[in-house]
Amino acid sequence: MSIKSLIINPGSTSTKIGVFEDETLLFEETLRHSTEEIAQYASIIDQKDFRKNIILNFLKEKNFDVASLGMVVGRGGMLKPIPGGTYAVTDALVKDLEVGVMGQHASNLGGILAKEIADPVGIPAFIVDPVVVDELMPEARLSGHPDLPRVSIFHALNQKAVAKRYAKETGKAYDSLNLIVVHMGGGVSVGAHRKGKIVDVFNALDGDGAFSPERAGAVPNGALVKLCFSGKYTQKEVTKMLVGNGGLNAYLGTNDMREVMKMIENGDEKAKLVKDAFVLQVAKDMGAMACVLEGKVDQIIITGGIAYNKSITDELTQKAGFIAPVTVYPGEDELLALVQGGLRVLNGEEKAMEY
Numbered sequence: 001m002s003i004k005s006l007i008i009n010p011g012s013t014s015t016k017i018g019v020f021e022d023e024t025l026l027f028e029e030t031l032r033h034s035t036e037e038i039a040q041y042a043s044i045i046d047q048k049d050f051r052k053n054i055i056l057n058f059l060k061e062k063n064f065d066v067a068s069l070g071m072v073v074g075r076g077g078m079l080k081p082i083p084g085g086t087y088a089v090t091d092a093l094v095k096d097l098e099v100g101v102m103g104q105h106a107s108n109l110g111g112i113l114a115k116e117i118a119d120p121v122g123i124p125a126f127i128v129d130p131v132v133v134d135e136l137m138p139e140a141r142l143s144g145h146p147d148l149p150r151v152s153i154f155h156a157l158n159q160k161a162v163a164k165r166y167a168k169e170t171g172k173a174y175d176s177l178n179l180i181v182v183h184m185g186g187g188v189s190v191g192a193h194r195k196g197k198i199v200d201v202f203n204a205l206d207g208d209g210a211f212s213p214e215r216a217g218a219v220p221n222g223a224l225v226k227l228c229f230s231g232k233y234t235q236k237e238v239t240k241m242l243v244g245n246g247g248l249n250a251y252l253g254t255n256d257m258r259e260v261m262k263m264i265e266n267g268d269e270k271a272k273l274v275k276d277a278f279v280l281q282v283a284k285d286m287g288a289m290a291c292v293l294e295g296k297v298d299q300i301i302i303t304g305g306i307a308y309n310k311s312i313t314d315e316l317t318q319k320a321g322f323i324a325p326v327t328v329y330p331g332e333d334e335l336l337a338l339v340q341g342g343l344r345v346l347n348g349e350e351k352a353m354e355y
Contacts, residue, residue, distance in 0.1 A: 003343065005019070005020045005339050013033050016029070025335070031054050055117070070123060071124050073126045073339060075111075080096060080132065083133065088125070088353075093127070094111065107130070136152050150203065150207070154205075156198070158332040160337075166299060176195065180300045183304040183332070188285075200289060210281035211246060216246030279315045280319070282316060
């Protein structure tokens with residue numbers, strides 16, 4: 001019997017939803033919210049009823065009966081660090097999303113909205129692999145100073161989804177494989193997947209690892225300290241230099257790798273240098289994760305929006321392909337990844353995790 005699902009992925013100024021029958025998308029929509037609409041609310045959580053009503057009204061316009069759903073799945077938010085998996089949305093989970101135990105972010109609304117829509121029709125609500133998934137081995141948490149621990153914040157949803165996709169396509173169990181997964185989008189994360197756990201990963205938000213279209217990644221510590229105390233910048237300005245205006249933005253004034261490749265085609269030597277540095281840094285991260293896995297790597301998987309650029313994936317394969325064969329899954333289909341996580345529970349492939 002097929003299962004219909006509503007998938008909810010809230011962003012800062014939009015709520016993306018999709019309705020699926022099993023893994024087949026029936027329809028999707030990005031419900032956009034104006035700055036004026038959002039400005040009416042003092043906090044993200046205060047937007048809950050506003051966004052819920054927009055979702056329900058849209059479904060009504062599509063003549064879709066909510067009672068026909070088998071589950072609702074929301075994007076996971078800034079919860080406390082948890083292992084990867086599909087989680088039933090409980091009162092405790094909702095409470096931590098409302099409080100924002102790891103910070104306030106629009107994704108916190110995902111689980112809350114899922115439960116609000118699911119409860120009245122008596123169906124389960126889930127979240128899947130939020131950005132705070134933390135499966136780090138103990139030694140990966142040490143940075144070099146106890147006041148500066150390494151943390152696990154990365155593209156957990158897509159990394160787990162493509163790793164499980166590769167396992168399924170090759171007829172193997174995810175927890176039997178050692179994989180290096182490279183996500184390249186607005187941020188870059190490179191993770192070591194050992195037997196179903198991401199035991200080490202570069203912090204994709206504001207931490208270590210390669211620079212990306214918008215983030216500076218690991219910069220020289222001493223120079224950063226001097227810059228912070230130079231008196232030229234506020235804390236907010238420095239943070240923006242590292243997250244948002246770093247990486248490609250800082251060097252070339254664009255966060256679009258496609259624009260960078262056009263610059264290179266037009267003979268821009270600086271653009272080529274920056275692109276080459278980007279590829280080198282990502283490849284070095286892949287090499288580091290090969291060491292984490294002690295050289296026993298079954299496959300390298302490259303994913304994210306930049307993975308559509310064949311020349312970059314080819315260059316990464318040339319630099320790191322000696323480690324293991326490379327599979328490329330371009331893009332990141334978050335709606336599909338969320339529905340797959342819920343279906344694995346309802347179909348008995350996995351048990352729902354308890355928060």
